[in-house]
Amino acid sequence: xxxxxxxxxxxxxxxxxxxxxxxxxxxxxxxxxxxxxxxxxxxxxxxxxxxxxxxxxxxxxxxxxxxxxxxxxxxxxxxxxxxxxxxxxxxxxxxxxxxxxxxxxxxxxxxxxxxxxxxxxxxxxxxxxxxxxxxxxxxxxxxxxxxxxxxxxxxxxxxxxxxxxxxxxxxxxxxxxxxxxxxxxxxxxxxxxxxxxxxxxxxxxxxxxxxxxxxxxxxxxxxxxxxxxxxxxxxxxxx
Amino acid sequence: xxxxxxxxxxxxxxxxxxxxxxxxxxxxxxxxxxxxxxxxxxxxxxxxxxxxxxxxxxxxxxxxxxxxxxxxxxxxxxxxxxxxxxxxxxxxxxxxxxxxxxxxxxxxxxxxxxxxxxxxxxxxxxxxxxxxxxxxxxxxxxxxxxxxxxxxxxxxxxxxxxxxxxxxxxxxxxxxxxxxxxxxxxxxxxxxxxxxxxxxxxxxx
Numbered sequence: 146x147x148x149x150x151x152x153x154x155x156x157x158x159x160x161x162x163x164x165x166x167x168x169x170x171x172x173x174x175x176x177x178x179x180x181x182x183x184x185x186x187x188x189x190x191x192x193x194x195x196x197x198x199x200x201x202x203x204x205x206x207x208x209x210x211x212x213x214x215x216x217x218x219x220x221x222x223x224x225x226x227x228x229x230x231x232x233x234x235x236x237x238x239x240x241x242x243x244x245x246x247x248x249x250x251x252x253x254x255x256x257x258x259x260x261x262x263x264x265x266x267x268x269x270x271x272x273x274x275x276x277x278x279x280x281x282x283x284x285x286x287x288x289x290x291x292x293x294x295x296x297x298x299x300x301x302x303x304x305x306x307x308x309x310x311x312x313x314x315x316x317x318x319x320x321x322x323x324x325x326x327x328x329x330x331x332x333x334x335x336x337x338x339x340x341x342x343x344x345x346x347x348x349x350x351x352x353x354x355x356x357x358x359x360x361x362x363x364x365x366x367x368x369x370x371x372x373x374x375x376x377x378x379x380x381x382x383x384x
Numbered sequence: 385x386x387x388x389x390x391x392x393x394x395x396x397x398x399x400x401x402x403x404x405x406x407x408x409x410x411x412x413x414x415x416x417x418x419x420x421x422x423x424x425x426x427x428x429x430x431x432x433x434x435x436x437x438x439x440x441x442x443x444x445x446x447x448x449x450x451x452x453x454x455x456x457x458x459x460x461x462x463x464x465x466x467x468x469x470x471x472x473x474x475x476x477x478x479x480x481x482x483x484x485x486x487x488x489x490x491x492x493x494x495x496x497x498x499x500x501x502x503x504x505x506x507x508x509x510x511x512x513x514x515x516x517x518x519x520x521x522x523x524x525x526x527x528x529x530x531x532x533x534x535x536x537x538x539x540x541x542x543x544x545x546x547x548x549x550x551x552x553x554x555x556x557x558x559x560x561x562x563x564x565x566x567x568x569x570x571x572x573x574x575x576x577x578x579x580x581x582x583x584x585x586x587x588x589x
Contacts, residue, residue, distance in 0.1 A: 146470070152588065172445075173586050181589070185466065187470060197419075242407025252413040254403070304404070317397060337396045346398065368393060368395045369394060
C-alpha cells in the first residue's frame with residue numbers, strides 16, 4: 146500500500162473560527178508544515194478484542210446497577226467505517242462520550258444543573274467488525290447550555306474518536322441527530338463551512354434498524370482518508 | 385464534463401470539547417466505574433532501551449496553560465520499529481508505542497513514561513532522528529494538531545533530520561527539540577505553544 150490521500154481541508158473546520166470563541170487563542174497562526182508521509186504517519190496503534198468487550202458498547206447498562214438501566218430515549222447508534230474508496234475499515238477502535246438525557250456529563254468539570262443519572266456513565270467503546278460495522282446502545286443525549294455567546298445551546302450530540310489503520314487517519318468528531326432545530330444555531334457545527342460536509346455530521350433516523358418495542362435507531366457512517374493501493378517512492382525534491 | 389470519480393469525502397472533524405476525558409481518559413474525568421483506560425502504558429514491561437519521562441505544558445496564544453488538553457503519543461521502539469504490520473518488523477511483547485496523557489486541570493502539566501525510540505527510516509535511504517509523534521486535542525481545537533518531539537541530546541541526528549530540515553525558519557526548529565535533564569528517570573521537557581511568537585511547528589501529512 147502507498148500513501149494516504151492528501152487531506153481535503155475543505156471538509157474540515159479551520160483552526161481559527163471566531164464564532165467559536167475558544168478557538169481564537171487556541172489556533173496556530175503559522176501555516177501547517179506539509180510533510181511527505183513516512184512510516185510513523187502510515188502506521189498507528191493496533192487494537193484487539195482485549196481492548197473493547199461486548200459490554201463496553203452498551204452505555205444503557207455499562208454503568209448501571211444490576212437490574213437497572215439508564216434513563217432516556219433508548220437509541221441504537223450504528224454505522225460503517227470506511228475509507229475514501231469505500232473500503233471497510235475492520236477492527237478499528239471507536240470510543241464515544243456523551244451527556245446524559247438531561248444534558249449533563251459525568252465529568253468533574255461539568256457543573257450544569259441537570260442531575261446526573263446514577264445508572265449512566267456516558268462513555269463506551271467498540272471495534273468495528275470485518276465489514277467495518279459498529280453499533281452502540283445508548284440513550285439520546287440532551288441539549289445543554291454553554292458560554293460562547295451569553296445564551297448558547299449545544300444540539301444533542303455524541304463525540305466519537307476513531308483511529309483507522311494509521312495515524313494519518315486519526316479523527317475526532319461529533320454526530321448530531323436528524324431534525325434537531327439547534328443544529329442550525331450551533332457555532333461549533335458551523336465551524337465547518339461546507340453545507341454538505343455539515344450534513345455528513347447528522348445521523349439519520351433509520352426506522353429499519355430500530356429494535357421493536359425497545360430502541361429507535363440512528364445511522365452514522367464515518368469516512369476516513371483513502372489510500373493509494375500502489376506504492377510509488379516519491380521523488381526527492383530536486384533529484 | 386468528465387465522469388465523476390466518486391471518492392467519498394472524509395467525515396469532518398469537530399472539537400474534542402471540554403469533556404474529552406470522559407471518553408478517552410475516564411479517571412481524569414472522575415469516572416471510577418469504567419473499563420480499564422487505554423493508552424496508560426506506552427512501552428510495556430519488556431521494552432528494551434532507555435526508560436525516560438517526558439513532561440511539559442500546553443500554552444495558548446496568551447501564554448496561559450491549556451488545562452483541558454489531551455495529548456496522544458505514537459512512537460517507535462528502541463530499534464526504530466512501530467507496533468504495526470507495516471512498522472518495520474516485530475517489537476517486544478506488550479510494546480504498543482501509543483499512549484495518552486491528559487493535562488492537569490489545575491496546573492496544565494502533562495507527563496508520560498516511555499522508552500527512548502531509535503532512529504527510523506525515511507525515504508531515499510535516509511534516517512529520521514529519534515522522535516515522538518504527538519497529537520493534541522482540546523476544547524477550542526477544531527481539528528487535532530500534529531507535531532513531533534525530538535531529543536535534546538541528539539544534536540548530530542537532529543541536524544541531519546529531513547523533517548527538521550524542512551522547517552524554513554531555522555529558529556522554529558527549536559520548538560520541536562526537548563532538553564534533557566538527567567535523573568531517575570531522565571526527563572525531557574517539552575512545552576507546546578499553540579499560538580504566538582514561540583508557536584510550536586505543527587504538521588499536515
